[in-house]
Each structure stands twice: as structure tokens, then as C-alpha cells.
Amino acid sequence: MSSFLFRVGRFSFRHKWWVLGVWIAALAVVFSLISALQPKFAQDFEMPGTDGGTAMEQMEEYFPAVNQQQTEASTNIVIAADDGLAKHASEIDSLVADLKKLPEVTGADTIANPVTVAQAMPDKAAAVLGDDGRVGLIALHQGIDLMDVTVDDKDAVLDVLAEHRTGGLQVEATGGVMSAMEQGGTAELIGFAIAFVIMILAFGALIAAFIPLVTGIVGVILTIGLLTLSAEFMSINQTATAIVMMLGIAVSIDYALFIVSRYRTERARGGDPADAAARAVGTAGTAVVFAGLTVVIAVAALTVIGIPLITQMGMGAAVAVIVAVLGGLTLIPALLGAFGKYAFTPRIPWIKHAAPGPDTETLGTKFGRSVTKRPLPFIAGGLAILIAAAIPASGMKLGMDTVSDDQVAGQELIAQGFGEGIGGELYVVLHTDDGTIDTVATETIDSIKKLDGVVAPATLAWMGNGTADPKNPNVGADSAIIVVTPISSPSSDETHTLVEEIRDLAPAAEAAGGELHVGGQTAIMSDLSAKLDSALIPYIAVVVGLAFLIMIGVFRSLWVPLIGTLGFVFSVLATFGITSWIFTDGALGLIDHTKPLLSFLPIFLVGVVFGLAMDYQVFLVTRMREEFMHGMSAKDAIIAGYRHGARVVSSAAVIMISVFAAFMLAPDTTAKMMGFALAVAVFFDAFIIRMIVVPALLALLGDRAWGLPKWLDKVVVDFDIEGSKVRDAGLLTENEDLVEAK
Template identity: 90%
Template sequence: MSSFLFRIGRFSFRHKWWVLGAWVAALAVVFSLISALQPKFAQDFEMPGTDGGTAMEQMEEYFPAITQQQTEASTNIVIAADNGLAAHTGEIDSLVADLKKLPEVTEAGTIANPVAVAQAMPDKAASVLGDDGRVGLISVHQGIDLMDVTVDDKDAVLDVLAEHRADGLQVEATGGVMQAMEQGGTAELIGFAVAFVIMIIAFGALIAAFIPLVTGIVGVGLTIGLLTLAAEFMSVNQTATAIVMMLGIAVSIDYALFIVSRYRTERARGGDPADAAGRAVGTAGTAVVFAGLTVVIAVAALMVIGIPLITQMGLGAAVAVVVAVLGGLTLIPALLGAFGKYAFTPRIPWIKQAAPKPDAVTMGTKFGQSVSKRPIPFIAGGLIVLVAAAIPIGGMKLGMDMVSDDQVAGQELIAQGFGEGIGGELFVVVHSDDGTVDKAATATVDGIKKLDGVVAPEATMWMGNGTTDKQNPNVDADSAIVVVTPVSAPSSDQTHKLMEEIRGLAPAAEAAGGELHVGGQTAIMSDLSAKLDSALIPYIAVVVGLAFLIMIGVFRSLWVPLIGTLGFVFSVLATFGITSWIFTDGALGLIDHTKPLLSFLPIFLVGVVFGLAMDYQVFLVTRMREEFIHGLSAKEAIVAGYRHGSRVVSSAAVIMISVFAAFMLAPDTTAKMMGFSLAVAVFFDAFIIRMIVVPAALALLGDRAWGLPKWLDKLVIDFDIEGSKVRDAGVPSEHAERAEAM
């Protein structure tokens, strides 16, 4: 493989303008298609193959009007006053008048002062007025598809609310247009800025620091473009773009950093610059390919879970990594060729040891010597830190609470006046393929009325889709729908229990000639959590198993993959603990509103972090193996690996941490939580496991760490990840020694 990659690197360097033109053309084609087609991301969750998914399919088929209504923006406006809403009738009337003026309002007659509604229709009082008249609910329905809701739509509502907050009247909103996602940008800019500074320090030169940024921008731009284009032909959830953006930026810059660093080393050895680029791609590029392959396996394997959103995230992330690898192998040498002799200029004079000599005693060298001499204290110290960080995992809670911070106040008022389940209704669909559904629907309603945790169970009723009698549309219906409002919050265990109890009524419905399914967004989220829980262990087995086999081939060792995998377990448990401590327990005050960890976070974090963990394992440990097989002792090879790789690996890790941590500034909870957890995970795994525990364990094992049983050694393919076949290609004989400047 190294020989093949050598030729790719040399070709890209020599034919730089053709390669650069191809990348620019690819960007132009993708974004031209986007401009012409105007694809849109989905914002709903689909769960095919689940009870909730079946219910939603039946709703769409048998109750298209209700389904259509569910796809449009319906915002709950919540008003409250300690002295009672009756004392603010005039202001509420003014609020109602302004709400009716919002764009594309439908059914304006339903937008009314809850105090007036309660007085005119006492039977509806409980649905619009709560907490002894101190909390009121106004529903504003707009003919805007939820997928088309913009920040401008949200701002229009917020402006109306702000205008009427006065004299003790509190006005909040939740749902509907409040779900509009603000466009990011700040997080990405901060991530790129930090990465640029770190690369200046790593290279000691401005242009060299600039090259990986170009690769990152091009790679992420192309990936997001392809993902956006895919939304024209299939359902792609907007949530998937957050992780693709985070991972794409990080790996693009990291892979470029490793190859540019190796190119600098090879240029110092002399010979044709094109050959130096080939050697850089043939050595560091080989590590990039296998590191990228590990990440791709980890994220693409998310497909086995069978959840569209998770599959989209995984495949999108896999595309981002593939583009990053291709960029490292072709775009980087092409850019190096374009800049030529100016690639490592202008020099930054006050940055010392940007390219240490072979015999230089760097901080990395000193640290490597300490680790190799006293490995046990380093192993124990690193693991103690991770175990301590993992302690809060005992209180970890999972859920699908994706309410943004600006909706929390509205949710709290709704819970105060009407219960936490408002807006999280369960849609019970009863259908009969033979005859009417009357008996089955009646049996279902009777069963629901006996269950605990239902708001106003006595008022529960069913609506059919029959049309033979205009006075009673339920006559001759073959399908019925029962809307059940839970007392508890949508993501709570009590609501999940209620949903399962309703599903437990299916045998009674079947005995009466119908089938029963429970749908709605709340049910979909609950099914999602349950499916993720059941898929976690099989997923880990698939990912770790495949990656372990790859690592055996990469390192030609059983000990190195085993130590690396066990270290990953410690780092990911510590990540779960710290993330739970911050987001669920509210420690350090980093977030304003505590909430459970997103149900899909553990399984996605395992996939992404395992891939990234193996990245650093490959980049640092392969250099140690390279030195070992070329004659150094096991401990000397570890020190040499630190000399050549510690600065670059540390820089790469800091870049990743910075990119991920910057997403803490993102407006939506999903990106914020994922950014934090990924940043913490990279810190634990890169600096504690890969930079301390793994090298210390290898030092403890000595030569035994680098061998395979003879029978297995014959079966494992030699991938030549160290690039031995191209190590001295094009290097003048007087410079072909092993000593290399880094």
C-alpha cells in the first residue's frame, strides 16, 4: 500500500494544478446542484419497524388531515400572572390581536383570550386555564411546514411576546416555530481560529499552518454539500449535520497536520520535493488511511441499529472522514506543490524547536524517558484519574429532551398550569381491515380511562374516519384515533410506562376486531430510546471486533490492540461520568437547564470516540513500531516515538478538542452536548490513554509487545504501514540514514 500511496502523493505534487482544479470543480458541481434543486432537511424522526412507526404510517394513510396538521407549526403561547389572568384581560386581548397578525396564521378564530373562553365555554375551561386562573394557554397554528420554519418566523413570535410582557404578565412560547434552529457559524470559526494558532506553533511558519485549514474548509464544505444534496433524494434530518460538521473539521485538519509534518521531515532529508511528498503520503498517509478506515467502520456501523437518524449521522460522518482522507492524500501534496519552497515560510522566530533535530532533547523526549523508566506509576495515575471521572456515571439518565433553552420557561408554565404532558400527546390508532372499528375503539377508550397518569381520563374519546353520517362521522369508520395527554413529561419514565400500558390494550382491541398502535412524537422518541438501549452491546461488539482485527494487521501485535481497546473503555466511561455530572447534575454551572443525556449520545459517542482513539493509537504507536523494527530497543523506540510524534499528536488532539468544545456555543442542545462530550472524550483518550497509559504498558511489556504468534503472523497481511518500501525513495545516498528531523 505504501508504494501505491507514494505514487499518489508524487503525482498530486507534480500535477498540482490538475488536482486542485478537480477539487474546485467538485465543489462547484455540488453547490450548483444545490442552488438549482434547493433541497431541504427533515426535522422529524422516523422509526420504521416499530410500533410507533406503524402508528404514524396508519395516521398518514387514514387520517391525512390530522397528519398534515402535525407537520405544520403549532406554537403554544403560555401566559401567567400571580394575581390571576382576569386582572390582565385588556393586555391579553391586545396580545391575541397581535398573534392573529402573524404570517400564515390559520384558524385565527381559535386564537382567543383563555379567560374569555373559560367564561363562555365552561366545558373547555380546563384546557385553556389552569392553576386557579393564573396560567393560560393560547394555541397559534400557522400554515408553515415544520421543515420550512425559519429563525425569522421564530423572531416574529418572540417580538410579539416581548411587546406584551408588562405589569406582572409573563408571556412565553414553546413548540411550533420555537423549534427553528439557528444557523451556526461561530463555533466553526472559533474552531478554525484555534486550529490555526496551534498549527503556527507546531510548524513555526504561517503558510504551513494555513495549508491544513484549506483542506479542512474544502473537505467540510464538500461533505456538507453532499449531505445537503442527498436531502433532495431521501429524508435527511437536520440534526445529522452537527456531528458531520464537528467530525469533518477535526479529522480534515488532523490528517493534514500529520502529512504536512511528515513532508517537512522528508524535505529535510533532501532529494526531489515531489519524492518527499510521495514519501510523506506513503508513510504518514498510510497511517491516515488506516486511521480513517477505523473511524469509518465505527461510524458506518451505526447502520446496524436501524434508526434512520442514527444511520444518517453515521453515514454522513463516514463521508466526512473519507473526504478528509482523500484530501490528505491528494489535496495536501497538491497545495505543497503549489506553494513550493515557500511552504514553510515565513518563519516565526520566537517559536523554538518547530523542527527538532534527531538528537534534540525535547519535552516529548523527556516525558517519554520518564514513562519508559517508571511505567507502573504512570499507568496507575492515569487510570485513577479516569476512574474518578467515571464516578458520576451512577446517576446518568438518558432521555430525548431536545427542548431548547428559550422554550424551557414556557414548558415550566405549562407544567404548572396543565401538567407536563401538554404538547407530548400520545396518538392511539385503532384500525380494522374487516368491518367497522367501533367495538375495538370503544374497548380501547374504556381501557385508557382506567389507567393512571392520563390528563382528564373521563373526557377521553375516539374519533373515526367514517363519513357516511355528517352528524356522526364515527359511523362505519374502519380506523379510529384516540389522543391521550400524559400527566408526566414526554421524556419521563412515567410516560414511557403509560405508553406501554396502552400498548398492552392491544389484545382487547384485537379481540374486538381491530389492531392497536401508539404513535406521536413522544412515542417515537420513547421507541428510539428503547431501541438504542437494546442495540448498544451488539454495536460495540461489531465495532470493537472489526477494529481489533484491523489493528492486529496494522501493528502486527496482539498486545497493542488489546491495550488500546481496554484503554478506550476507561476513557469512554470517564466521558459518560463527566458529561452526566455537567448536564444532568448541573455541576460547575456550565448550562442553565439540566437535562438527561440524549439517548443516542452513548452509542454515537462510542462509535466516534473509538474511531478517534484508534487514530492517535495509529499515529503515535506506528512511529514507535517503525523505530523498533529498524533496530532500536523497545524502550528506545518509545522515546523516539515521543520525539517524532508527541508534538504533532498533541497538536492534533488540542485541535480536535478545540473544534468540539467550540460547539458548546451552538444554540441547540444536541450540538452543545455532543460537542462537550466529544471534547472531553478526546482529552481523556489522547492525553491520558494514548500519550501515557499505552506507551507505559508497552514499556512494561518490552519486546513482547511487538510480536505475533508464528501461526498468526503467517495469516496476517503485511500492510507496511511504516512505509518501509518507500522510506528512502528518492533520498540521496548520503542522507539515507535513519536519523530524521521532525
């Protein structure tokens, strides 16, 4: 492989303008198609093959009007007054009048003062007025597709609410247009700015620091463009873009940093610049390919879970990594060729050891000598830190609470007046192919009324799809919907239990001649959590197993992959612990509203962090193996690995941590939590496991770390990860013979 990549690097360097032109053309084509097709991301969660997914499919088929209503913005306006809403009739009437003036309001007659509704229709009082008349609920429905809701729509509602928060009346909102999020950009800009500063420190030159930044920008823009374009042909949830942005920026810059750093080393060795670029791609590029491959396996394997959102995240992230690898192998040498002799100018004179020589004593080599001299204290200290950080993971709670901070006040008022389940209704869908649904629907309602955790069970009713009498759709209906509001919050264990208890009524419905399914976003989230729980262990087995086999081929060792994999276990458990401590326990006050970890976070974190962990394993340890294979002792090879790799790996890790941590500034909870967890995971894995524990264990093992059993050595393919076939290509020998790539 190194010989092939050598040729790719030399071609890209020498034909720089063609290569750059191809990348620019790719961007132009993708965004021209986006402009022409105007694809849109989905914002709903789909779960095909589950009970909730079946319910939603039947709703779409038998109750298209109800299903259409589900896709439009329905915002709950919550009002409250400590002295009772009845004393604020005029203020509430004024609020209702202004709400009716909002754009695309449908069913304006249903927007009413809850006090007036309760007085006129006592049977509906419990649905609109709660907490002894101190909390009221106003339903605002707008004919705006949830996929098209904008921040302007949200601001229009918020402006009305702000105007009417007077005289002791509290006015809040949840759901509907409140789901609109501010456009991203701040986090990405901060991440790029920090990355640029770190690369200046790493290279000691401005242009060299700029090159990986360009690669990162181009790679991320192209990936997001491809993901956006794919939304025209398949359902792509907007949530999937967050992790693609995070991972795409981080790995693009990391891979570019690794190759540019190796190019600087090869230029110092002499020879033609094109050959130096080729050697950099043939050696460091080989490591990048296998590092990228482990990440791709880790994130693409998320498809085995069978959840569309997780599949979209995984495949989007895999595309981001592939684009980053291609950028490192072609775009980087092309940019180096374009800048030519100016690539490492202007130099920053006060930055020392930007280009360490073979005998340079850097901080990395000093630390490496300490680790190899007394490895046991470093191993014990590193693992002790991770074990302490992992302790809170024992109480880790999972859920699908994705409510943004500006909806929390409204949710708390709803819970105070009506229970936490308002806005998280369950849709019980009944259907029969034999006659009418009347008997099945009536018996099902009677059974649901006996269940715990249902709001106002006495008011439960069913709605049919009969067409004979428009005023009474229950006549001649073969399908029915029962809307059940749980008392508990949508993400709680109690609601999950209620969903399963209703589904347990399916055999009775079947005996009566019908079928029963429970849908709605709350039920879908419940199915999502259950499916994730059951898929976690098989997923880990697939990812770790495949990556372990690849690492055996990369390092031609059993010990190195084994140590790397076990180290990952420690770092990911520590990450679960710290993230739970911050977001669920509320430690350090970093977030205003505590909540359980997102149900898909553990499984996604395992995939992404395992891939990234192997990145750093490859970047640092391949240089150690390279020096060992070229004659150094085991301990000297480790120190040499620190000399050449510590600065690059540290810089890459800090860049990735900065990019991920910057996403804590994002407005949605998903991006905040994932950004924090990924940043902490990279810190633990890069600085404690890869930079301390792994080299210390390799120092203990000595020469044994770098060998395979004879029987296995014969069957494992030699990928030439250390680039021995191209290590000296383009350089003159002592007899002044030019070395060619093999």
C-alpha cells in the same frame, strides 16, 4: 499499500494544478446541483418498523388532514399571572388580537382568551385554564411547514410576546416556530481560528499552518454539500449535520497536520521535493488510511441499529472521514506542490523545535524518557484520574429532552398549570379491515381512562375517518384516533410506561376485530430510547471486534490493539461520568437547565470516540513501531515516537478538542452536549490514555509488545504501515545510488 500511496503522493505533487482543479470542480458541481434542486432537511424523527412508526404511517394513510397538521407549526402560547388571569382580560385580549395578525395563521377563531373560553365552555376549561386560573394556554397554529420554519418566523412571535409582558402578565411559548434555530457558523469559525494558532505553533511557519486549514475547509464544505444534496433523494434530518460538521473539521485538519509534518521531516532528509511528498504520503498517509478506516467502521456501523437518524449521522460522518482521507492523500501534496519552496515560510523564529532532528531533546522526548524510566506511577496516576471521573456515570440518566433554553420557561408554566405532558401528546391509532371501528374505539377509551398518568381522562374521545356525514366523521369509520395527553414530561420514565401500557391494550383491540398502535413524536422518542438501549452491546461488539482485527494487521501485534481497546473503555466511561456530572447534576454551573443525557449520545459517543482513539493510537504508536522495526530498542523506539509524534498528536488533539468544545456555543442542546462530550473524550483519550498509559504499558512489555504468535504471523497481511518499502525512496545511498520505491 505504501508503494501505491507513494505514487499517489508523487502524482498529486507533480500534477498539482490538475488535482486542485478536480477538487474545485467537485465543489462547483455539488453546489450547482444544490442551487438547482433546492433540497431541504427533515426535522421530524421517523422510526420505521416500530409501533410508533406504524402508527404514523397509518395516520398518514387514514387521517391525512391530521397528519398534515402534525407537519405544520403549532406553537403553545402560555400566559400566567400570580393574581389570576381574570384580572388581565384586556391585556390577554390585546395579545390574542396581535397573535391573529401573525403570518399564515390558520383557524384564527381558535386563538382565544382562555378565561373567556373557560367561561363559555366549562367542559373545555381544564384544557385551557389551570392552576386555579393563574395559567392559561393559547394554541397558535400557522400554515408553515416545520421543515421551513425560520428564525424570522420565531422572532415575529417573540416580538409579540415581548410587547405583551406588561402589568404582571407573563407570556412564554414552546413548540412550533420555537424549534427554529439560529444558523451555525460561530462555532466553526472559533474552531478554525484556534486550529490556525495551534498549527502555527506546531510548524513554526505561517503557510504550512494555512495548508491543513484549507484542506479542512474544503473537506467540510464538500461533505456538507454532499449531505445536503442527498436530502433531495432521501429523508435527512437536520440534526445529523451537527456531528458531520464537528467530525469533518476535526479529522480533516488532523490528517492534514500529520502528513504536512511528515513532509517537513522528509524534506529535511533531502532529495527531490516530489519524492519527499511521496514518502510523506507513503508513510504518514498509510497511517492516515488505517486511522480513517477505523473511524469509518466505527461510525458506519451505526447503521446496524436501524434508526434512520442515527444511520444518517453515521453515514454522514463516514463520508466526512473519507473526504478527509482523500484530501490528505491528494489535496495536501497538491497544495505543497503549489506553494513549493515557500511551504515553510515565513518562519516564526521564537518557536523552538518546530522541526526536531534525530537528536533534538524536545519536551516530548523528555516526557518519554520519564514514562519509559518509571512506567508504573504513570499508569496508576492516569487510570486513577479516569476512574475518579467515571464515578458519576453510576447515576447516569438518559432521555430525549431536546427542548432549547428559550422554551424552558414556557415548559415550566405548562407543567405548573396542566402537567408536563402538554405538547407531548400520544396518538392512539385504531384500524379495522372488517366493518366499523366503533366498538374497538369505545372499549379502548374505557380502558385508557383506567390508566394512571392521563390528563383529564373523562374528556377522552375518538375521531373517525368516516366520509358519509362530514359533520360526524365517526359514522362509518374504519379507523380512529384518540389523543392522549400524559401528565408527565415526554422524556420521562412515567410517559414511557404509559406508552407501553396503552400498547398492552393491543390484544384486546385485536380480539374485538381491530389493531392498535401508539404514535406521535413522544411515542417515537420512547421507541428510539428503547431501541438504543437494546442495540448498545451488539454495536460495541461489532465495532470493537472489526477494529481490533484491523489493528492486529496494522501493528502486527496482539498487545498493542488490546491495550488500545482497554484504554478506550476507561476514557469513554470517564467521559460518561463528567458529561453526566455537568449536564444532569448541574456541576460547575456550565448550563442553566439540567437534563438527562440524550439517549443516542452513549452509542454515538462510543462509535466516534473509538474511531478517534484509534486515530491517535495509529499516529503515535506507528512511529514507535517504525523505529523499532528499523533497529532501535523498544524503549528507545518509544522515545523516538515521542520525538516525532508527541508534538503532532498533541496539536491534533488540542485542535479537535477546540473544534468540539466550540460547539457548546451552538443554540441547540444536541450540539452543545455532543460537543462537550466529544471534547472531554478526546482529552481523556489523547492525553491520558494514548500519551501516558499506552506508552508506559509498552515500556513494561518491551520487545514482547511488537510480535505476533508464529501461527498468526503467517496469516496476517503485511500492510507495511511503517512504510519500509518507500522509507528511503528518492534518496541517495552511501554509494550515491538512488533508492526506488518497491
